[in-house]
Amino acid sequence: MTIRKYLGTAIKFPLELAPGGKPATISDSDLIKQSIRLILEEIQGKRLLNNAYGSRLDEVPFLPNDNLTVGFLELLIEEAMQNFEKRVKYLDSNYTINQDRIDAVIKFEILQKNEVDSMIYPFYKNAVQ
Numbered sequence: 589m590t591i592r593k594y595l596g597t598a599i600k601f602p603l604e605l606a607p608g609g610k611p612a613t614i615s616d617s618d619l620i621k622q623s624i625r626l627i628l629e630e631i632q633g634k635r636l637l638n639n640a641y642g643s644r645l646d647e648v649p650f651l652p653n654d655n656l657t658v659g660f661l662e663l664l665i666e667e668a669m670q671n672f673e674k675r676v677k678y679l680d681s682n683y684t685i686n687q688d689r690i691d692a693v694i695k696f697e698i699l700q701k702n703e704v705d706s707m708i709y710p711f712y713k714n715a716v717q
Contacts, residue, residue: 598613620676627641627668627669628645630643640671648661649712653690676699681694688712689711690713691711
């Protein structure tokens, strides 16, 4: 089994067209980052056949931008990643608190490659999703 097959290849979301009119695809760490983003954006209880899928980040938008909220975010991110993204191991998160958002730098290890990667995920305050 090659690393590429383990990590997978999928259609890029949101949908884009590649030259020739076929859907654009992504693989490797870009696919994992897309998967993490989709897990974090999905509200638990919204999927008909899998109510547990997603995260509880919908509880965050109206909390104050403070260290208590940052701790809550870290707990929710770690919980969602451990439950639904088995190709990675959650390592750590760092946060930058701004007036209208909290930026999370999520650090994880891609298990098959033993490679550490990270991504930025913004939490916008008082935004309707």
